[in-house]
Amino acid sequence: xxxxxxxxxxxxxxxxxxxxxxxxxxxxxxxxxxxxxxxxxxxxxxxxxxxxxxxxxxxxxxxxxxxxxxxxxxxxxxxxxxxxxxxxxxxxxxxxxxxxxxxxxxxxxxxxxxxxxxxxxxxxxxxxxxxxxxxxxxxxxxxxxxxxxxxxxxxxxxxxxxxxxxxxxxxxxxxxxxxxxxxxxxxxxxxxxxxxxxxxxxxxxxxxxxxxxxxxxxxxxxxxxxxxxxxxxxxxxxxxxxxxxxxxxxxxxxxxxxxxxxxxxxxxxxxxxxxxxxxxxxxxxxxxxxxxxxxxxxxxxxxxxxxxxxxxxxxxxxxxxxxxxxxxxxxxxxxxxxxxxxxxxxxxxxxxxxxxxxxxxxxxxxxxxxxxxxxxxxxxxxxxxxxxxxxxxxxxxxxxxxxxxxxxxxxxxxxxxxxxxxxxxxxxxxxxxxxxxxxxxxxxxxxxxxxxxxxxxxxxxxxxxxxx
Amino acid sequence: xxxxxxxxxxxxxxxxxxxxxxxxxxxxxxxxxxxxxxxxxxxxxxxxxxxxxxxxxxxxxxxxxxxxxxxxxxxxxxxxxxxxxxxxxxxxxxxxxxxxxxxxxxxxxxxxxxxxxxxxxxxxxxxxxxxxxxxxxxxxxxxxxxxxxxxxxxxxxxxxxxxxxxxxxxxxxxxxxxxxxxxxxxxxxxxxxxxxxxxxxxxxxxxxxxxxxxxxxxxxxxxxxxxxxxxxxxxxxxxxxxxxxxxxxxxxxxxxxxxxxxxxxxxxxxxxxxxxxxxxxxxxxxxxxxxxxxxxxxxxxxxxxxxxxxxxxxxxxxxxxxxxxxxxxxxxxxxxxxxxxxxxxxxxxxxxxxxxxxxxxxxxxxxxxxxxxx
Ligand SMILES: Cc1cc2nc3c(=O)[nH]c(=O)nc-3n(C[C@H](O)[C@H](O)[C@H](O)COP(=O)(O)OP(=O)(O)OC[C@H]3O[C@@H](n4cnc5c(N)ncnc54)[C@H](O)[C@@H]3O)c2cc1C
Ligand code: HEM
Ligand code: SF4
Ligand code: SF4
Numbered sequence: 001x002x003x004x005x006x007x008x009x010x011x012x013x014x015x016x017x018x019x020x021x022x023x024x025x026x027x028x029x030x031x032x033x034x035x036x037x038x039x040x041x042x043x044x045x046x047x048x049x050x051x052x053x054x055x056x057x058x059x060x061x062x063x064x065x066x067x068x069x070x071x072x073x074x075x076x077x078x079x080x081x082x083x084x085x086x087x088x089x090x091x092x093x094x095x096x097x098x099x100x101x102x103x104x105x106x107x108x109x110x111x112x113x114x115x116x117x118x119x120x121x122x123x124x125x126x127x128x129x130x131x132x133x134x135x136x137x138x139x140x141x142x143x144x145x146x147x148x149x150x151x152x153x154x155x156x157x158x159x160x161x162x163x164x165x166x167x168x169x170x171x172x173x174x175x176x177x178x179x180x181x182x183x184x185x186x187x188x189x190x191x192x193x194x195x196x197x198x199x200x201x202x203x204x205x206x207x208x209x210x211x212x213x214x215x216x217x218x219x220x221x222x223x224x225x226x227x228x229x230x231x232x233x234x235x236x237x238x239x240x241x242x243x244x245x246x247x248x249x250x251x252x253x254x255x256x257x258x259x260x261x262x263x264x265x266x267x268x269x270x271x272x273x274x275x276x277x278x279x280x281x282x283x284x285x286x287x288x289x290x291x292x293x294x295x296x297x298x299x300x301x302x303x304x305x306x307x308x309x310x311x312x313x314x315x316x317x318x319x320x321x322x323x324x325x326x327x328x329x330x331x332x333x334x335x336x337x338x339x340x341x342x343x344x345x346x347x348x349x350x351x352x353x354x355x356x357x358x359x360x361x362x363x364x365x366x367x368x369x370x371x372x373x374x375x376x377x378x379x380x381x382x383x384x385x386x387x388x389x390x391x392x393x394x395x396x397x398x399x400x401x402x403x404x405x406x407x408x409x410x411x412x413x414x415x416x417x418x419x420x421x422x423x424x425x426x427x428x429x430x431x432x433x434x435x436x437x438x439x440x441x442x443x444x445x446x447x448x449x450x451x452x453x454x455x456x457x458x459x460x461x462x463x464x465x466x467x468x
Numbered sequence: 469x470x471x472x473x474x475x476x477x478x479x480x481x482x483x484x485x486x487x488x489x490x491x492x493x494x495x496x497x498x499x500x501x502x503x504x505x506x507x508x509x510x511x512x513x514x515x516x517x518x519x520x521x522x523x524x525x526x527x528x529x530x531x532x533x534x535x536x537x538x539x540x541x542x543x544x545x546x547x548x549x550x551x552x553x554x555x556x557x558x559x560x561x562x563x564x565x566x567x568x569x570x571x572x573x574x575x576x577x578x579x580x581x582x583x584x585x586x587x588x589x590x591x592x593x594x595x596x597x598x599x600x601x602x603x604x605x606x607x608x609x610x611x612x613x614x615x616x617x618x619x620x621x622x623x624x625x626x627x628x629x630x631x632x633x634x635x636x637x638x639x640x641x642x643x644x645x646x647x648x649x650x651x652x653x654x655x656x657x658x659x660x661x662x663x664x665x666x667x668x669x670x671x672x673x674x675x676x677x678x679x680x681x682x683x684x685x686x687x688x689x690x691x692x693x694x695x696x697x698x699x700x701x702x703x704x705x706x707x708x709x710x711x712x713x714x715x716x717x718x719x720x721x722x723x724x725x726x727x728x729x730x731x732x733x734x735x736x737x738x739x740x741x742x743x744x745x746x747x748x749x750x751x752x753x754x755x756x757x758x759x760x761x762x763x764x765x766x767x768x769x770x771x772x773x774x775x776x777x778x779x780x781x782x783x784x785x786x787x788x789x790x791x792x793x794x795x796x797x798x799x800x801x802x803x804x805x806x807x808x809x810x811x812x813x814x815x816x817x818x819x820x821x822x823x824x825x826x827x828x829x830x831x832x833x834x835x836x837x838x839x840x841x842x
Contacts, residue, residue: 045537045539045540052535053535053842054842055495055842056842116497116498117498131498132495133498133499134495134496134498134499134529134530134532134533135493135495135496135533135534135535136495136535137532137533137534137535138529138532138533141532141533254541257540257541259493259535259536260492260493260495260842261489261492261493261536261542262492263492263842317510320492321488321491321492321510322492323488323489323492401842444842445842
C-alpha cells in the first residue's frame with residue numbers, strides 16, 4: 001500500500017468501470033487466474049452506471065428456454081443487426097459476438113444472475129430477450145457478489161483520471177481517491193468505463209448548442225474520461241460522435257439518471273408537433289419496438305430540441321404509463337396555450353391532420369389500415385382523428401441512452417492502435433467499444449450483449465496475457 | 469366507494485406516488501404479487517393502494533433491486549411505504565369508527581389493555597386463590613378459581629367481539645378495494661396456499677434479502693412457527709371445549725391428552741417464533757421498516773410470546789404453589805390478546821388473507837404488457 005491509499009500499487013488486471021462489461025471482465029479474468037482490481041468512479045449505490053437501468057439482454061439461442069419463448073438463431077440476430085444499423089457494423093466482429101452470445105445466458109446464469117421466469121404467462125417473456133429478475137440492479141448485485149467471492153477487489157469513488165501508455169503498452173493508471181491522486185500499475189488493462197453521454201461539453205463538440213437540451217437517461221458518471229485518454233494515447237477510434245441511442249423522454253425528467261420511467265410510448269397513438277406546432281415525421285411508420293429508438297434523434301433535429309406528443313381521450317390508457325401526468329385541456333386551443341404553442345397554428349395542424357384521415361379498423365397491435373391521405377409527412381398506421389376531449393400532450397426531449405463513438409477492438413477485445421496493430425495489453429468492452437458493432441440504430445438488449453460478450457472475452461484474454 | 473370511502477393519508481399518498489413510478493418501470497414484476505397486481509391499474513385510489521399494501525410482504529427485495537431507491541432523487545422505497553400504508557389503512561377502516569386511533573398510538577393501548585386485564589384477574593381471583601394454596605393439578609381445579617360458565621362467558625364474549633370487529637373492518641377494506649371477481653373454490657385454494665406458505669415472503673425466490681446482500685429466509689421460518697403455533701393453541705382450546713361439553717372431562721388435562729399436546733406444541737411455536745421474529749426485526753436494515761409502526765409490531769409479538777410463555781409455565785408449574793398466579797397471568801394475557809386483536813397488528817393476517825384472495829380472484833390475466841424495448 002505504498003501509494004498511501006487503500007489501494008494496491010500494482011495488480012495483474014486493472015478493470016476500469018463498474019457496470020456489466022467491467023464485472024463480466026473482472027470475473028472472467030479472475031477465473032483465468034489473474035488478480036483483479038475494479039475501479040468504479042461512482043459511489044457504491046450508483047455503481048454500475050447504465051447497467052443499473054437495464055432490464056434485459058439479447059442472445060442467440062436455438063430453442064425455447066424457461067425464460068425465452070422460442071428460438072432466435074444466429075442468422076436472425078445478424079439480420080436484425082444488419083437492418084437496424086443499415087450495414088454500419090463490422091460484420092466479422094458482429095458475427096463473432098452473436099456466436100459468443102449463445103453461450104452467454106448460461107454463463108451469466110452461472111455468475112448468479114437470475115432471469116424472470118414466466119409466472120402464469122403475463123410477465124414479459126420474449127423470444128429474443130431475457131429479462132433480469134428484479135432488473136439491472138439485481139443483475140449487478142449478483143455479479144458483484146460473485147466477483148467479490150472470487151477475490152476480485154472493488155474500489156468505489158475511484159475515478160481514473162490519467163493513463164500511462166507508452167507505444168500502445170499500458171503501464172499504470174492515475175486514480176482520484178478523495179483529495180489525492182494515486183498511481184496503480186498493472187500488467188493488463190480492461191477499459192469498460194462506458195460512453196461519454198454524460199459529458200455535455202463533448203456532446204456539444206459534435207452536436208453544437210443543441211446538446212444543452214439533451215437529457216441523459218442514465219448515469220452522470222459516464223463522462224468518457226477513459227475513452228478520451230485512450231484516443232489521445234493513440235487508440236484507433238470507431239464510430240461517429242453524433243451517433244447514439246436516443247429516445248423520446250418526458251421533457252420534465254431530471255437532467256441525469258431519470259431511467260426507464262420517463263420514456264414515452266404513445267407516439268403511435270397521436271401526432272407529434274414541434275415548437276412551431278408542425279408535424280415532422282410519420283408517427284405510424286412501423287410498430288413501436290422498431291421505431292422507439294429513432295425519436296430521440298428526430299427531436300434533436302427540431303428547433304429547441306423539444307416536441308409534443310398530442311392525443312385525445314380515445315388513446316388514454318392504451319400505452320405504458322410514465323412518471324409525469326400528461327398536460328390536459330378540454331379544447332385544442334387551451335392545450336396549445338398550456339404548451340406555449342401558437343394556438344391557431346396548432347389548431348390548423350390538427351385540423352389538417354384530422355381532415356386527411358382515411359378511416360380503417362384501428363388495431364394498435366398490428367400494422368392497421370388507419371392512415372392519412374395526401375398529408376406530408378403522412379401517418380401510415382393508427383391514424384385516428386384527434387377530436388375527443390379531453391385532449392392530452394406530453395412535452396418530449398431527446399433522452400440520450402449511450403454514445404457509440406469508441407475504441408476499435410479485434411475479436412479478442414484487444415484495443416487496436418492507430419497504426420492498425422492491436423495493443424499487447426489493453427482491452428475494451430461495453431459502451432466504450434459499442435461502435436464496433438453498432439454504427440447506428442439499436443436493437444433492444446444489445447447493449448448488455450456487447451458488454452457481457454466482450455467483457456468475458458477481454459477478461460479471458462487479459463488473464464492469458466498475464467500468464468505468458 | 470360510498471360509505472367505505474377512505475381518505476388517503478400521507479402514507480397512502482406516498483404509496484400512490486411510488487406505484488405510479490413502479491408502474492412505469494415494472495422491473496420488479498417477477499418478484500412478488502404486488503407488481504403484477506399493480507399492473508392492472510393505471511391510476512391508484514386509496515382502496516387499491518390499501519390492497520397493494522396488504523399484498524406486500526415486506527421482503528425488501530424490490531428495495532435492494534431498485535435503481536431509484538434513496539439516495540436517488542425519486543426515493544422509491546416500496547416496503548417501508550407499504551408498511552406505513554397498511555397501518556394507515558387499518559386505522560381508516562377500524563370498527564367502530566374512531567377506534568383506528570389505536571393503530572396510530574403505537575403499542576401503548578395494547579400494553580394498557582393487557583396490564584389491566586392481568587390486574588383484573590389477579591384482583592378478582594385473589595380471594596379464591598388463597599383457598600387453593602396455589603396448586604392447580606387435579607381435574608376441575610381451575611374452576612374453583614373461576615367457574616367454567618364464567619370463563620366461557622368472559623372469553624366467549626371477548627372472542628365474539630373481536631371476530632365481529634375484525635370482520636367489520638376487513639369488510640370495509642374489501643369494499644374500498646372495488647368490486648372483486650367471483651371467488652370460487654380454486655381462488656380460495658390458491659389464496660390459502662399462498663398464505664400458508666407465505667409464498668411472497670421470499671424476495672422473488674432468493675429468500676428475504678433483509679440485512680445484507682446475501683438473502684436469508686429466517687423470517688419465514690419464524691413466522692411459520694408463530695402462525696402454526698397460534699393455530700395449534702387455538703385448536704387446543706377448541707378440543708378442550710369439546711372435551712368439556714361432549715366428553716364431560718374437566719381441565720386441567722393430563723400431559724399426554726390431546727388438548728395439552730396441541731397446546732404445548734403451539735406454545736413452543738410461539739415461544740420460539742415470536743422472539744425469532746423480534747430478533748429478525750431488530751437486526752433488519754432500518755431503511756426497510758416503518759419506524760412509526762414498530763411499537764405496534766413489538767406489542768403484537770410480545771403479546772404472542774406472553775400467551776405462549778404463560779401457557780407453558782402454567783402447564784409446567786401447575787402442581788406448584790405458583791399455579792394460581794400463573795393461571796391469572798395466562799387468563800389475563802389471553803383476554804388482553806382477544807380484546808386488542810381488532811386494534812393491533814393481528815389484523816394483518818386477516819387483511820393479508822383478503823388481499824391474497826382478491827389477488828387470486830384477479831388471476832394472472834389482464835395486465836398491460838411491458839415490452840422489451842428500453
Ligand atoms: C434507462 C436505460 C435502460 C437501458 N436498458 C437496457 C436494456 O434493457 N438492455 C440493454 O442491453 N441495454 C440497456 N441499456 C443500455 C445499457 O445500459 C448499456 O449498454 C450497458 O449497461 C453498458 O454497460 P457498460 O458496462 O459498458 O457501461 P456502464 O454500465 O454504464 O458502466 C460504466 C461504468 O464506468 C464507470 N466509469 C466511468 N468513467 C470512469 C472513470 N473515469 N473511472 C472509473 N470508472 C468510470 C461508471 O461509473 C460506470 O459504472 C439501457 C440504458 C439506459 C440508460
Ligand atoms: C393470512 C395469514 C397471514 C399472512 C399472509 C401473514 C403475513 C405476515 C407477513 C408478510 C409479515 C411480515 C411483515 C413485516 O415484517 O412487516 C408478518 C408478520 C407477523 N405475523 Fe403474520 N401473517 C398471517 C397470519 C398471522 C397470524 C395468524 C399470526 C399469529 C397470530 C401472525 C403473526 C405474525 C407476527 C408475530 C409477525 C411479526 C410482526 C412484526 O414483526 O411486525 N401472522 N405476517
Ligand atoms: S421498486 Fe424500483 S425497480 Fe422495482 S418496479 Fe418500482 S421503480 Fe422499478
Ligand atoms: S413483497 Fe417484497 S418485493 Fe414485493 S413489494 Fe413487498 S418488499 Fe417489494
